[in-house]
Amino acid sequence: MSITPTKKARSSRAKIALVPFLSLGLFAGSMAVAGPAQANNDHDRDRDRIHGCTATPEDPRDLRGNRVDFRIEVECNDDRVVQIRQLRYEDERGPRRSDDFLGHSFFTVKVHEDEEKTVHSVDHVRNLDRRGAEEVYHLISFRVKKDDGHWSDWSHWSDWKQSKIVEVDR
Ligand SMILES: [Ca+2]
Ligand SMILES: [Ca+2]
Ligand SMILES: [Ca+2]
Structure with missing residues (x-):
């Protein structure tokens, strides 16, 4: 039996979704979109x-x-x-x-x-x-x-x- 390591699809999807906002150089309001991704940083740094x-x-x-x-x-x-x-x-x-x-x-x-x-x-x-x-x-x-x-x-x-x-x- 084995555990299949799976990529976290959610975070990569979130990054892709952010790109259009950032490349358009939108004002500070767009930073609110980055909120959830930042909240995951702790977990990404040390998954354990x-x-x-x-x-x-x-x-x-x-x-x-x-x-x-x-x-x-x-x-x-x-x-x-x-x-x-x-x-x-x-x-x-x-x-x-x-x-x-x-x-x-x-x-x-x-x-x-x-x-x-x-x-x-x-x-x-x-x-x-x-x-x-x-x-x-x-x-x-x-x-x-x-x-x-x-x-x-x-x-x-x-x-x-x-x-x-x-x-x-x-
Ligand atoms: Ca058995
Ligand atoms: Ca057995
Ligand atoms: Ca036995």
Whole structure:
């Protein structure tokens, strides 16, 4: 299975749309059009960070009793509230739609300045493959509450981050 890196069509479209305005040398009013593009700059510079926060899908950890902890590490350089969406799978050959879907979760976490917080997401993993071990992984996407109380956009689908695939014997 693989993640296909996709170009962010939205930002390139925005740039193309801006060209006629700028080349016409329109007055300052046209700068308002550039507003949304500039707002995305933070994200473009460091695709991983949203408003100073990152969330990382850690390697799934096998626990006793057929349980697996699909851990997520969250870190912010300021006091923030982060929301995380998680999808958990057991890997099969071919595209993701043929993988076994284990479950999904939604977390809201308060993170303090420069604190590394681990979110534990424990799920049961049965003997899904008769032959050999089960290969488990998870995907996450996140958003961050801004100072003005509004939420950032969710990281786009192409920005869902995938953990390593870890084998667990069942
Ligand atoms: Ca498998
Ligand atoms: Ca399977
Ligand atoms: Ca098995």
